Amino acid sequence: MTSETHEAFGRVGIWSSALHGSRTDGAGGQAIAEAVTELEELGYGTLWIGGSPSVEDAAAVVAATRTVTVATGILSIWDHSAEEVAARIAAIESAARGRFVLGLGVSHSPMVPQYTKPYSAMVAYLDALDAATPPVEPGHRVLAALGPKMLRLASGRTLGAHPYLVTAEHTAEARTALGPGALLAPELSVVLDTDVDRARTTARNMLAMYLQLPNYTANLLRLGFAESDFDDGGSIRLLDALFALGDAERVEARTREYLDAGADHVALQVLTAEEGGGGLPRAEWRELAGMFTGRL
Template sequence: MTSETRQTLGRIGIWSGALRGSGTDDAGRRAIAEAVAELEEVGYGTLWLGGNPSPDDAAAVLAATRTVTVATGILSIWEHTAEEVAARIAALDAGQRERFVLGLGVSHGLLAPQYAKPYSAMVAYLDALDAATASSGGGRRVLAALGPKMLKLAADRASGAHPYLVTTEHTAEAREALGPDALLAPEVSVVLDTDLDRARTTARNMLSLYLKLPNYTNNLLRLGFSESDFEEGGSVRLLDGLFALGDAERVRARTREYFDAGADHVALQVLTAEEGGAGLPRPEWRELAEVFADEL
C-alpha cells in the first residue's frame, strides 16, 4: 500500500489552508472550486488542505476535481472523532475514496484545550479508526510526525509521515527513523520573491504563529537551532533553513534538497505578501507548475 500511496501522491503537491471551504460564502467556495480545478489541470499530484480541515472540506475538493489526490494536512484528532471521520470517508463514492489521503495530527496545546498525552491520544485514535465499521484502514493515511516516537508510529500504523515546518536535516533524520519503505511527504513553504530581505519579511509574518508553539520550537532546538534563532520573528539562519526563498528555479533547487534528503513527495505552500499568506496565489502556482513540469 505504501508504494501505491507514493504513486497516488506524485512528486509535487500544493499545500494551502485557503483550500478549506469551512466558513466561506458561496463566492469563496466557487473560488476554491475554480482554483483546485486549475491545480489539477496543470498537473500537481496532490492538493493538501492545510490547517485543520474537516472531512467535509476534503469532500468538497474531491467533488470539484476528477483525478488529483486530495489530502488533509492536517485534520486534528481533537476536532473530529474517529467514528465521524471513518463514516465520512465511507460516504465518498469509490473513485473519490481512491483519491483521498487522511492526514492526522495531534495539534498543539495552545490550539486544542483538550490537548493531553499526544502520543497516547494518537494511538487510541488510530485504534478507534481501525475498529470503526467503515474504517479507512492504514494504507491511505499519514501522520503529522516530528519526533522519533511519532515517526515510528507513522511507519507502523500509517503509510508514513507528513512533517510541517522542517529542514532538510529533519527530512534526513525522518527518513532514517521511518525506514526505507514508509512515505515521507514534508511541507515546504515558498516565497517567490528575488528580493531576499522582502521574502524573509513575508516568511517571518507566517512563522510568527509557529514560534509560539512548543512542538515546533522544541523540534527546531533538537535540530541545532537556539532560542536566539527565534527572536525578532526568526534569524536569517532559521528562515533559510525552513523556507524556499527566491525565484522559481531556486525553489526547484531547494525542493531537490528535500528529495535528496529522503523525501518521496514535497507539498509546497506558497506565501505571498499581498495575501498575507492566506489567499489563493494562482499565478504563483502556475509559475511553479512550469518550472516543475518534468516532475508533475
C-alpha cells in the first residue's frame, strides 16, 4: 500500500450502520450530517457506512464532509448492478474529489435468494466495474474478503480487503494472503463498558445474528473455534477474540493487536446497550478519539 493511501485511510476509522443518509427523514439526516462532521473534526481517517449500504447512503456522508475518506461497508453485489453503481459514483465525484471508496461483498446465502457461485459473481462484477463508463478504478474499491481465495482476488483486483467480524489472528493470515502492498482494514466491534458481564451481553446481542450466517461461522471454524463456541450467543473465548470490551485503554490495546498483526487501518464499530447496539454513539466516539489523539 502506498504512503498516500495509508494517509487517506488513517490508522483508525469509524464503522456504523446508522450512517445511512438516504434512509432517514429530515431530522435523521441532519443528525447524521452533524455526527459525521464531528467525526471528521475528531480526526478519524475513514467513515465506513455499514449494513449493506447503497451509494446514495454514502452520498449524504460525502456531502456533509470535506476531507475524510468515506467507504461502503459493505455494498452487496446482488442488490445493485455494477453499471448502476459506477454511474452513481460518478455523480458524487464532484463532492467526493477522490475520497469515496466502494466496499463490495457477496453477502450471505440465507439473505440472498439468487446467491450462487460467489467468487465467480464477484469476478464478473469487478469486470463490469472495469468496463463501465466511467470505470470504478481498482484503487477506489475494496472487498469484504474472509477466505484465502477472496483475499487474493482483493489483492489483485482492488485496493485491498475490509474483513468483518474477524480476530487478530485472522488479520495476520489475511496479511500473508494479501501480500505487503494491499490495504488491510478489518472491522473491530467495541463495547465501552467496564462492567464485564454487561459488556458481554451487549456483544452477544449483536453477535447472535451473525452466528446464523455460514460465511462467518465457517471462517471462525477455520480459525480454530468449535461449534460449541457459537452456543448461547457466543462463548467467552469467542467474545474476547472478536470484540474490544472495557474502557478506552482496552480498546486501544485491542486495536494495537490488529495493527501489529498486519492491519493498515482498523474500523471501530461502537455498540451500546442503551441503543440496542446501534444509533449514533457520539459520546463514545469522542472518548475513543481522545485515546487515539495523535494516532488517528
